[in-house]
Amino acid sequence: MKELQETPPERLMNHNLVERKFDIYINEPFQSGKELTFLKEALDNNWLSTEGEQIQFFEQQLKNYINVEHLTLTNSGTSALHLALITLGIKEGDFVICQSFSFVASANPILYQKAIPVFVDSEEETWNMDPDFLREAIEYCLRKGKKPRAIIMVHTYGIPAKINKIKSICREYEIPLIEDAAEALGSTYFDQPAGSLGDLSILSFNGNKIITSTSGGALIAQNDEIIRMARLVSNQSKDENNPHNHVRLGFNYKMSNICAAVGRAQMHDLDKRVTRKREIFQLYKTLLSDCKEIQFQGEEERSISNRWVTTLTANRKNFNKIITEKLLKYKIESRYLWKPIHLIPYFKEFSFFGDQTCGRLHDCGVALPSGLGLAQSEQERIAELIYQELK
Numbered sequence: 001m002k003e004l005q006e007t008p009p010e011r012l013m014n015h016n017l018v019e020r021k022f023d024i025y026i027n028e029p030f031q032s033g034k035e036l037t038f039l040k041e042a043l044d045n046n047w048l049s050t051e052g053e054q055i056q057f058f059e060q061q062l063k064n065y066i067n068v069e070h071l072t073l074t075n076s077g078t079s080a081l082h083l084a085l086i087t088l089g090i091k092e093g094d095f096v097i098c099q100s101f102s103f104v105a106s107a108n109p110i111l112y113q114k115a116i117p118v119f120v121d122s123e124e125e126t127w128n129m130d131p132d133f134l135r136e137a138i139e140y141c142l143r144k145g146k147k148p149r150a151i152i153m154v155h156t157y158g159i160p161a162k163i164n165k166i167k168s169i170c171r172e173y174e175i176p177l178i179e180d181a182a183e184a185l186g187s188t189y190f191d192q193p194a195g196s197l198g199d200l201s202i203l204s205f206n207g208n209k210i211i212t213s214t215s216g217g218a219l220i221a222q223n224d225e226i227i228r229m230a231r232l233v234s235n236q237s238k239d240e241n242n243p244h245n246h247v248r249l250g251f252n253y254k255m256s257n258i259c260a261a262v263g264r265a266q267m268h269d270l271d272k273r274v275t276r277k278r279e280i281f282q283l284y285k286t287l288l289s290d291c292k293e294i295q296f297q298g299e300e301e302r303s304i305s306n307r308w309v310t311t312l313t314a315n316r317k318n319f320n321k322i323i324t325e326k327l328l329k330y331k332i333e334s335r336y337l338w339k340p341i342h343l344i345p346y347f348k349e350f351s352f353f354g355d356q357t358c359g360r361l362h363d364c365g366v367a368l369p370s371g372l373g374l375a376q377s378e379q380e381r382i383a384e385l386i387y388q389e390l391k
């Protein structure tokens with residue numbers, strides 16, 4: 001076969017393909033060392049598609065780790081969440097309750113389905129869905145004549161939400177709970193793994209997560225019917241008995257075998273990753289212990305977070321701006337805490353229940369570099385820069 005000539009554009013010829021914007025990124029991917037082995041296996045077997053043994057291995061590893069039976073891989077956490085809503089039959093005009101303090105992907109799929117999001121504030125301890133405001137939001141929907149069709153709760157920054165309280169409200173009103181565990185793989189709540197705590201749950205493996213498959217996600221459900229439907233819809237709803245027919249509106253949401261090879265490799269040292277993330281958090285806590293103004297995101301008793309990202313707040317005006325700008329001067333990436341989704345322009349028209357806790361977190365909080373390859377000396381430097389601003 002004639003080889004195609006690959007001629008890179010001039011600017012890429014020096015192999016410095018993409019310029020590094022920061023010396024220290026907030027969450028740089030970290031390789032386990034097994035990636036090449038499994039990628040080679042996939043290439044040797046020529047499974048360069050959304051079928052293949054790497055997918056089967058990665059799925060099985062996740063099932064074992066989270067201790068669930070029904071799981072399917074997807075090409076992103078967002079598509080997994082969209083599939084969750086589709087399989088629950090959520091449609092135009094339905095109410096779906098969602099935590100406001102999260103990455104926007106937690107709520108976007110509600111709009112994909114033309115459903116109506118109703119946002120709920122966070123409580124002060126874990127910064128996740130406040131059970132009291134959740135109840136208010138449900139009552140609001142009932143007064144409007146419609147029971148919410150689902151509740152999307154998040155373990156933001158990997159910290160488990162107050163799930164027992166949230167679950168008991170879900171049971172009382174008989175509303176399915178979707179657990180957005182995109183950031184929380186490796187966290188546990190009362191010894192149960194994040195990803196196994198909802199009626200449906202989702203994970204993300206994009207490049208900044210505790211394990212990455214370069215991009216990807218997973219949908220987990222308590223019964224196989226949901227997962228079978230999700231597999232169908234994620235494969236363009238191709239008719240099993242007639243490949244020329246499609247049984248309903250479908251999507252292209254399957255994970256590729258190449259991505260699964262990377263995910264499989266990363267799963268090998270997941271427990272060590274959690275330990276390392278917790279060490280990073282502990283070191284920041286120790287280094288900043290003299291700053292009485294600083295408060296770290298809290299874990300509820302009997303919950304263990306993967307501490308995906310170390311997050312903190314300080315009771316000082318413009319703290320988020322001051323710290324991120326200071327670190328940027330030294331080419332260190334940091335971020336404001338999530339902008340509450342109900343304040344994002346295209347979500348502003350929807351209802352919100354709360355006392356603006358999530359708005360305060362956004363205004364006075366930052367997320368610090370927490371990559372698995374972070375050196376102690378780098379953390380010391382970051383802490384010193386924060387000290388200089390708080391003096």
Ligand SMILES: Cc1ncc(COP(=O)(O)O)c(C=O)c1O
Pocket residue numbers: 075076077078079102103105106154180182183203204205206215216217
């Ligand atoms: C809380 C939360 N939900 C959903 C997603 C969506 O995942 P993905 O980026 O894999 O689509 C992410 C991650 O980006 C997230 O942080």
